Amino acid sequence: MAGLTESKTWKRYSPQLKRKAVEYYLKEAMGAQKTCEKFNISSSSVLRKWIKLYTNGKRFKPTSKRWNNQMNKGRKTTWKERIEIVQFTIANNLDYHKAETVYHVSYQQVYRWVRKYKANGPEALRDRRGHTLKSKPKESLTEEENYKLRIKELEERNQYLEAENGLIKKLKEIERRNRPV
The missing domain is CATH 1.10.10 (Arc Repressor Mutant, subunit A)
Known part of the structure; x- marks a missing residue:
């Protein structure tokens, strides 16, 4: 028992x-x-x-029962640091744990960076958050980017007009219901 x-x-x-x-x-x-x-x-x-x-x-x-507490939460890194970490990881036969302990970043970050680097090179490791076509100067946009930006603007305008139209219809229906017979 x-x-x-x-x-x-x-x-x-x-x-x-x-x-x-x-x-x-x-x-x-x-x-x-x-x-x-x-x-x-x-x-x-x-x-x-x-x-x-x-x-x-x-x-x-x-x-040890403490394995979960020892997981690295990661930290902010620069583009050059990410390249260095990826190259270190590749040089060490994709030992993600070693990179995690040496550079104090999370395992998941290193893994993702290595995948991006292998697929698209060092430029893929740039932090593009907050950088949209709208934030670029109009002069530096390519013709394709200009078209994409124009399409995006037209889609937003269309969405606004559809919402406005739906609101007007709803208002007319409420007025019609509240009219004395």
């Missing part, structure tokens, strides 16, 4: 215990369940994760 109750505490395992358990499992061939019982490991799935790390030659890290 004790094995069926849900654990109320977070179990911490040292890297030494993890190594001993994995080596015991691999040498003794007693099975995952027996190994878990011997080393007081919460479940065989935990042991299987350790075995995978061990056989792939990766280091064991101490078990």
Whole structure:
């Protein structure tokens, strides 16, 4: 019955215990369940994760409940910084976690920047928020941009007139309903 109750505490395992358990499992061939019982490991799935790390030659890290608090929230960066971060990440075989810790930016930011950089080059990393065709000087617009801007203006005008027309119709209907018969 004790094995069926849900654990109320977070179990911490040292890297030494993890190594001993994995080596015991691999040498003794007693099975995952027996190994878990011997080393007081919460479940065989935990042991299987350790075995995978061990056989792939990766280091064991101490078990910590604080992983979520350590996630990097990211920070504001300049265009040149973003290029530097992307080039660092590419040079390190797309190790996003390493870039995250070295440059104190979020994993998601680095991942997105690398994708944009690979697809469209360094110009794709520019922050274009707030920069619309309207904010550009008319003289610097290309012919295509001029057409796009004119279409946008006409669509906005059309939307305004449709709203105005709908309001007038509604007002006339209200006046018609309120007329004494």
